[in-house]
Amino acid sequence: MSAHAARTxxxxxxxxxAAERATGALLRDHGTLYLVDGRxxxxxxxxxxxxxxxxxxxxxxxxxGWEEAVDRAGxxxxxxxxxxxxxxxxxxxxxxxxxxxxxxxxxxxxxPASGPTRFRYGVSHWIGPVRPVSAxxxxxxxxxxxxLLDSVWPYPTVDTAPVVPxxxxxxxxxxxxxxxxxxxxxxxxxxxxxxxxxxxPAFHTLLDTRxxxxxxxxxxPCEPAPPVASPPVPDxxxxxxxxxDIALLRRLRDALEAxx
Numbered sequence: 699m700s701a702h703a704a705r706t707x708x709x710x711x712x713x714x715x716a717a718e719r720a721t722g723a724l725l726r727d728h729g730t731l732y733l734v735d736g737r738x739x740x741x742x743x744x745x746x747x748x749x750x751x752x753x754x755x756x757x758x759x760x761x762x763g764w765e766e767a768v769d770r771a772g773x774x775x776x777x778x779x780x781x782x783x784x785x786x787x788x789x790x791x792x793x794x795x796x797x798x799x800x801x802x803x804x805x806x807x808x809x810p811a812s813g814p815t816r817f818r819y820g821v822s823h824w825i826g827p828v829r830p831v832s833a834x835x836x837x838x839x840x841x842x843x844x845x846l847l848d849s850v851w852p853y854p855t856v857d858t859a860p861v862v863p864x865x866x867x868x869x870x871x872x873x874x875x876x877x878x879x880x881x882x883x884x885x886x887x888x889x890x891x892x893x894x895x896x897x898x899p900a901f902h903t904l905l906d907t908r909x910x911x912x913x914x915x916x917x918x919p920c921e922p923a924p925p926v927a928s929p930p931v932p933d934x935x936x937x938x939x940x941x942x943d944i945a946l947l948r949r950l951r952d953a954l955e956a957x958x
Contacts, residue, residue, distance in 0.1 A: 708808045708837045711815050716833035723821040729807025732823045737830035740796075740823040741803035745890045746900040749799040749825070755897020758795070759787055772824040779826055796828040801839050802899040808840050843901055851908040855919040860886050861907055862917040872915065876906050883916065 707713065712724060712731065719736035729743030742748065753759040763786050771780035778796065781787045787795075847854075861883040866872075872880065875898075882895050893903040910916045 706841055708840050709815070711817070712808070712833050712837065715817060720817070720819065721822070722817055722819040723823075725816045725818065726807050727811035727813040728809050729803055731804060731807055731836070732821070733833075734822065734827065734830060737832055738800065738804065738836050739827055739830045740825055741800045741807055741836075742823075743803040743806040743900075745806040745893075746799070746803040747894050747897060748803075749796055751894065751897050752795055752799055752899070753787070756795075758791065768824070771826075774826075775822055775824050776826040777824055778828045793829045796825075797831070798899055800831065801836070802901050804836050805840050805843050805901050808836070847904060847908055850905065851912040851918070853908075853911065853918050853921075855921060856889075856908055856911045856916070857904050858888055858890075859917075859919040860888055861892060864915055864917060866915060870913065870915070872910070872913075873906075875902075876910055876915075879903065879906050880910070880915070 709724075709726075715722075715724065715733055716736040721734050721736075722732075724731040724733065728745065729741060731738055732740040747755075750759075750761070750764045753764065754761050759781070763781075767777045767780045767784070767786070771777045778792055782789045782792055847857075861879070862885045863880050863883050878896060879892055882892055887895065889903045889907045890900050892907075893900040896903070907916060911918045
């Protein structure tokens with residue numbers, strides 16, 4: 699990690715809550731992080747497919763099995779425990795899938811935002827404890843992912859624009875994951891929409907999209923044009939607010955006539 703990343707703090711409030719060993723939900727513009735005794739137990743973001751989507755897409759748990767677990771254990775905040783105890787999924791496999799979903803959603807939840815950040819004390823997620831991680835680890839991984847994206851292709855407009863494939867050059871090849879992404883890219887779906895359609899972590903889909911853009915296999919949208927600067931205000935106009943007397947009005951009249 700670069701020295702710049704080491705000095706960067708993604709969310710001072712998250713680190714403060716961790717130091718306080720707080721329990722509750724940290725609500726931000728792009729998602730929510732859940733803490734128990736200052737450790738992050740879960741994360742959600744509308745950008746990132748949830749644990750249920752990842753398990754279903756991987757063929758590990760049918761949708762019906764997930765819904766049953768939520769119905770029977772959601773009120774007790776023990777959905778994860780129910781999945782393991784009922785034999786629907788192994789303990790280790792649940793931990794791995796949950797960590798993937800947690801870091802994925804946390805990356806987007808901790809994205810720079812302009813709205814207020816709020817913390818609701820005492821709130822917990824219905825999935826229950828699986829494998830909590832420290833706030834420092836979440837921040838470190840978020841920074842690592844930001845750096846990785848920029849090192850691959852430093853054009854973040856790719857992340858939110860529709861993915862528009864371009865013809866491959868002779869002999870140019872792609873991975874199986876990238877081939878599936880391109881097959882679903884219809885010029886309308888964004889990387890986040892493709893992540894949901896494919897049942898993959900949203901960050902991994904962003905990373906594949908940037909790699910494809912770097913290879914010239916998807917379009918890179920143009921940066922928005924900078925605003926046109928207004929021409930400087932003539933000195934005689936600035937004087938109007940300072941001294942609105944008769945002599946100034948005569949100067950204003952003379953200046954206007956000179957510009958005709």
